[in-house]
Amino acid sequence: MYKYIYKKKLTTLCISASCLLASTSLSAKEIVVLQDSFEIPVQQNQVAFVPFAGDSVLSPIIVNDLSKEGLKITSQNLPQQPRSSSELAGTLPVWQNLGIPYLVIGSTRTNRGKIITDYEVIDVKSGRILEGKQTSTTNKDPDSMRRAGHVIANKIYALITGTPGDFSGRIAYIEETGAGKEKVSRLKVMDADGENAKTITEVTGSIFSPTWSPDGNRIAYSVQRDKSYPVIYVQSVSGGGATPLTPFPGSNLSPSFSPDGSKILFSSSFEGSADIYEMSASGGQPRRLINWPSSEVQPSYAPDGKSLVFVSDKTGFNKPQIYRYEFGSGRTTKVSSSDYATSPQFSNDGSQIAFLSGRSAAIMNSGGAVTTNLGNTGIDEAPSFSPSGRNVIYASKQGGKGKLTIKSLSSGQSFDIPVQGIARSPIWSSSPK
Template structure:
């Protein structure tokens, strides 16, 4: 078992290097520095919950896909609560792992109750007190409960809400031409539990989540038909047409309160930006330049939106910002080919496509991260807490959906039979 080890360093500092009077003797100065070197790389020890075989693997997998280093191996004990650490805390402190997660599950009136604690090992303090969660016993509810617990554990340790209980929508395409089938799918944030929401003979473009995570707006284009925007409840029910206009109706974006949708349409000539009720109706034109304006995306505070325009010249698209209060527009991206913008949930970052490379910039237009060529001309989508992104690519002729940490560099992928397009991460449901 590795522990911290002491290092005693003696530094001989020549008096000649010190500011001393010239007539004083130049005796060496001895400094003794006594400090600890941590040799343990793991940040979290996770003890599988007592009485559980379903939740613990989900929680462990979620946490391991973040910048945290988590281990459940070679632990000295298997406590189920902080009270069982009485008298044995020094054993855990010698491990050099800062945090310990323990818990247990029990049945109560047809529900599964999970009690768990996040313990700061150095002090023995339970961060945030004991946590409890009740869930139904079906597989879907248990999976969701595991993600919710992982969210809370991550938040207690880092101070930032986790992003595991949000879901990812994406489009899967098979076939070509008249035989193309497009499926709008939704999966959990760990790449599992994928379900088909709708299937069409044709193309599906740019799905967008409502803020509450219950609805998705998307565009469908069938053969010899205009692209039309639909809104659909992800938990069942039919899809409602909200843009019955004879033009290319594309790139829906929900307002932060879920009541309105921005989109672009060419039904009056060149592509303009419009706002409409999320139920359809109350159409309002917002951007009406002679050039083409597309791909609008609301800012999280609802006071502005970003969009793409080629007003600077043909094949020179740039990202602009429109402010609702003043009606003022300003250019955000700095030169080059910039498209497909999307805000992070806190409004401080914008994911976009720089040429054919996925990238991230701040709101002043300075590029802060380059994710590289994804193989498909699409930008990444931020996770709810802004620390991860999801993007589509192609590898070996197959579509791959990749989730990548922006902090720890970790990434994992999920492949499909066809091409994957337009993955977008929902906010965590309330």
Template structure:
């Protein structure tokens, strides 16, 4: 038997349940040098947080996987906050590293509170003030807290939100043919903390996250049966069959508010796009062309969706957009072959 993994194109942005607060009063200017020092762009000095042995390695690992060049070695001191740089800021400025991340952890009523700062070395100011985050004192919560802090540090430095606290849904298959077993799994964005959500004898296709990150819709095809779409709660429990129709039911896509699901199905003939309540019920047929229409995906505003159709000719798929308000369909792609 051999094991291989297929990563689906389904990334879940972070859905933080942790408390993040910001003191918007930045620390006063401590000192600025009035001569030029070469600045090493994208360089970040990271001081492991005082009192912590769990968060710092996670944060350092996350940031090291970006364009930022992070170092925690050969630093002139191990400060916990901007106040401890008084008198030593010129030494940090002489290094030419533009950003410094410092922090510390403390206990508060059974929880772990992390205070941290991202310091602009040249000006000696804390970017957006001191940040605080509170997490439960257990392995899973602390791991998630580390990702959330890495998200914020990355955003404060680059201006772009990080997604280290996101999750990836993927399919792991073992065996072939009638012996195939498929597992729908979820892992942290850094590849750690993998968990099996469900296991079936057969194949699992196209998992899709709900906007709130609590559910995943996916298709299951067992031996000698049509693919059926299921909706599963990520936290556990049994899956519910959404499309028990005699046809190929594939490619579920949640609406932005999570109340509806688009999918493709051939239970009324050629494959068309349908919309159905996320809790089940009677589907509404949206496309009705003699060609095959598959792989629907809602636009972020929910006012339209894109899909793939071969109405231009066999083996010549193109991408189209359907507008809910007008019912109009327009071709989006212009190449000879466009899909997914």
């Protein structure tokens, strides 16, 4: 919030040019009058977005993304519709008078079948263009246009806040319909705003624990059909068949890609009790990392690749705990402190771990202290971090209907994405570089 307080009498200030100009845009502001002082209009919006000239597709996507990222953005009742900073020259004081810190302007054009978007993010107070003019080039098809809108929104968010945006990543999740032998599971991928959902694979049976490769091009997941062991598959998101990775007789579950995408962790019982294994992401012979008498499951690489976290019931039946294994030393330490802790997953910077605490979705810091409790969602699953770690997504069930919820960890703001059937195991891919 931007406030400028003038310790002057109201009657004196209101005959000034600035007061007259301010009165032209009262719809976007609040005025507070005190007995012996005047607080000029306080602008609630952070970004003025002028819909891009020549565009009807990208601009709504960008505005929607920036709003869901927590920015207060307006594209209504703006005094002008400039397409570039050159058109803005000479009229900047009009925008400065609005009190909105940032202005986004741009235009689209077609060149050899491609859509080219030029846009600028302007610091209104100084008139400075943040990192100069930006250009995006994309194909004309709807999917490419949507992706371009998300990427542009991410760039605008980064220019304004200095931190990456989340909405150019994609979300994979499982959608279940039916029950028992009639259950059908679909692995689906959608844009991070909940639009453009597509089915990647469909099976009669169950799909478990999807995980993204670091480049966002592949997904590993487990499939269990009737009267068969769970098998881990790797599949390209762009199409093609799934490749079985673990054709071993046992429960093969919870794949996790290494940070460079070359290896996969998983748990398997093909040599007895469930243990933690590592193998090449292209297949081959697995290497057992952890071989305790108890059951060890749900491994997940740390972002730096130097360690992993996993779940073990070594302390007692139905008392699972989260442990960390260090690759260099082979040392194992207990991380969690609650009575029941499962399904660990790191944030991208390694500072937080999402997990299931009892029946509540929760988050702890890397030292094991719980920092956020999201409560019982109706589905016993942990949340998943967005690329920035500012948001989480989790599945929930209410009245027999499933939904996905994206929640800001800082503001508490959330929005729901309705799905068909029951949703499970949503996971967010990294945003493209």
